[in-house]
Amino acid sequence: MEWNTVPLFCRRVQEGSVRLPEACANWTGKLSMSAFVQTGLCLTSGLAALSVLQARAIPCAGFKGLASIAHLYSNRAESSLRSIRDVDILVHPDDARPAIQELLAHGYSLTAEASLD
Numbered sequence: 001m002e003w004n005t006v007p008l009f010c011r012r013v014q015e016g017s018v019r020l021p022e023a024c025a026n027w028t029g030k031l032s033m034s035a036f037v038q039t040g041l042c043l044t045s046g047l048a049a050l051s052v053l054q055a056r057a058i059p060c061a062g063f064k065g066l067a068s069i070a071h072l073y074s075n076r077a078e079s080s081l082r083s084i085r086d087v088d089i090l091v092h093p094d095d096a097r098p099a100i101q102e103l104l105a106h107g108y109s110l111t112a113e114a115s116l117d
Contacts, residue, residue, distance in 0.1 A: 035083040045108075046087030052106050053091070058099050064088040 010032040013020055020028065046062055053060040065084035091099045100110070 038085060039083045042084045042087050046089070049087065049089060049103055049106075049108060052102055053089070053099055056098070056102050058095050058102065059092060060095075060099065061090045062087065063090050 010028050013025065013028065042065075050060055050062055065086075065088065089099075104110070
């Protein structure tokens with residue numbers, strides 16, 4: 001099961017539209033809790049990263065998952081259906097190097113496909 005489908009699947013199970021054996025229900029419940037925790041950690045880290053950049057006057061914006069949770073979901077029940085595993089932050093190309101350097105200085109790390117060059 002794909003990680004991003006777990007919350008919606010679990011909601012449908014809870015609503016009674018899908019019946020699962022107890023062992024499967026327990027497994028999907030654990031997956032759902034894991035997705036919820038991962039999303040919470042990503043949101044916390046993403047907002048902290050935005051704060052770091054804003055404190056250094058580096059214009060930035062969260063987008064994709066981070067922005068959609070913040071702006072598109074009108075209530076907590078709906079927002080819990082959106083899972084994220086990473087945080088996307090948009091900066092102007094001229095600000096990319098200082099933004100990356102600032103985030104690295106605050107304990108963030110580059111992914112394998114990213115570089116400062």
